[in-house]
Amino acid sequence: MTRKIFGTDGVRGRANVHPMTASNIVQLATAVGRYFGQDQKRHRVVIGKDTRRSCYMLENALTAGFTSAGMDVFALGPMPTPAVGRLTHSMRADIGVMISASHNPHYDNGIKFFGPDGYKLSDGAEAAIENLMDTEIEPVDAVGIGRVTQLSDAASRYVEYVKTTLADRVRLNGLKVVLDCANGAAYKAAPQVLWELGAEVIPIGVNPNGYNINDGCGSTAPDRAAIAVLENKADVGICLDGDADRISIIDETGAVADGDQIMALLATDWARQGRLNNNMLVATVMSNLGLERHLNRHGVGLQRTPVGDRYVVQAMRAGGYNMGGEQSGHIVMTDYSTTGDGLVAGLQFLAQLRESGRKASELCNQFEPVPQLLKSINITRGTAPLEMPAVQAVIADGNARLKDKGRLLIRKSGTEPLIRVMGESEDEGLLTGVIQQIVTEIEAVTFKPQPLSAIG
Structure with missing residues (x-):
């Protein structure tokens, strides 16, 4: 079936241009509200966003559509994508929404949807929602209109959870970490997590103004962070993207490691510990052949999927696997999260750095990539x-x-x-x-x- 507005990862496009117009997003939210709220129960939706100026317009449009369909809205404020997935499930919401175009420039925006289990919607659900958009949806009566609540403690809930993904024995005291938040959704939460775990944090990309998200910073533009690592003689650099669901690592020499190298490190370590389900890593067709050869030498298999972290997660769930990701830096560990979480992946790398006593440059070079x-x-x-x-x-x-x-x-x-x-x-x-x-x-x-x- 031909998709009308949904793409590889939700709905995305130029802000204020179809499909990312206020009127279309009201219609979309109304359709989503009807799809998830077809009985007489009271339904709820959580909405997070990154730091783009257009997020305010889209949040209001979504809120209008959802409340007109009788859904109660909980507004989370600026929030990483993985936090929205987690809070959707933990708050027993029917639907979670993240307003973000991820690593794209500020003039783009997008909407990602999560189901009540915290996982992104299936192709079938998206097709059903598109079909509903083509029908006349009767709004609820005045008594049934949803209410809106600003959830003031959403960020602190995420911060405390992320800290629990690091083993109690691991502290980051003595580590100097450059942290580039891309002027995006994790600009407050990520520095707080690392500092509370004991690291000396050198933050950059933490002054969003609505237009500078991913602008010369973050995981897709790591040069600034690499310079900061060298200038501050840091042990490592961590770069997130605009919605903090992907990561790149910079070693102490200023060299950048992509998602393939990070997955190689974590997957083989989990396999040694007996933690890697079925000794299998899931990655996309874009991952380097060198990764596959490296995994095979360590007794780990590689299952490839089409490009898109949603397809990685679908394959992980179908096969019972607990680690997957993309070369671009989406690292999915379903022991901790329902989608890619750059901050959680960064903590897992820092734990390796702390416990192994090795330099970041050693950990970041797990295999020789095929050109x-x-x-x-x-x-x-x-x-x-x-x-x-x-x-x-x-x-x-x-x-x-x-x-x-x-x-x-x-x-x-x-x-x-x-x-x-x-x-x-x-x-x-x-x-x-x-x-x-x-x-x-x-x-x-x-x-x-x-x-x-x-x-x-």
Whole structure:
């Protein structure tokens, strides 16, 4: 079934442009309220947000739609995405909502939905909600209109829970940590957690103004944090993204480790402890081949999924696995959270740093990555260059040239108007030639070619 507004991770787009307009979000919230509130019980929804200016508009639109459908709204304020998932379940809410476009710039925004179990909605639930949006939904009568409550202790609930994910024996005293919160949702909670656990915290990206979220900071722009690590002679740097569901680690030399290296460290450690369910890690098709080889050497399997942490979580739940994630830095540990939690993953890394006595640079280099080249091409929204015969032909030729020497993955982004072109091969010259040929052909058939941007 063709999706009308839902994408890889909820609803996302340019703020105040369809589908992220106030009127459309009122309609969406009304449909969600009707989907989850079809009986006569009193229903509740929790709403969190990051620090974008447009979050205020969207929060009010969601509140109007939910209350018109008879749902009571609990407003959490700025809150990491994983906190919303957790509070949805712990507060016995019927639905949780996070207003965020994650790592995107301030002018984008999005809405992620969680079901009563704290997990993101299934494709089937999203399809049913889209169908309801096409119908005339009768609002509740005046007596049944929902009420709104500002939950003042939401952040402290999350802070205290996150601290419990670190073993009691582990304290962070003596560790100097640069913490980049991307001027996003964790700008208060994350520094508080690390400080209360004993670390010396050097915070950056903790002064949001509505427009500077992810702007030259956070997990997708770690250069500023890397400089801070070197200048302050810190033991490690932790970079979160705008909604704090992903992480990157910076070692004491200023080098950046992605999600693959973090998963390699944590998965093999949990396997040694007998904590890794079925000795299996779940990751996406984007994870490096070097990760798979490293895991296999340690007796750990790797199950791959399509791109998107929701698909990782679905596979984890289906197989009974308790660790998964993405190269981009989503690390999901269902022992602790229903979705990626950058702060929890950061604490697990710090525990390794503290207990092993090794440097961050040693922990961050678990395996030698197979050379990987990833480029993205801006396309006009609504265009489909991957369906063009000329593009399909050049992709087929690239696969034939690589054969057993590597692999290709070409896909349309589910959250941005981009085509992602990724390849891996030990033969870097061959890899570069294949990728460039594909990129050139996609640009040739795209209506408005834009400059390439490499995404690492």
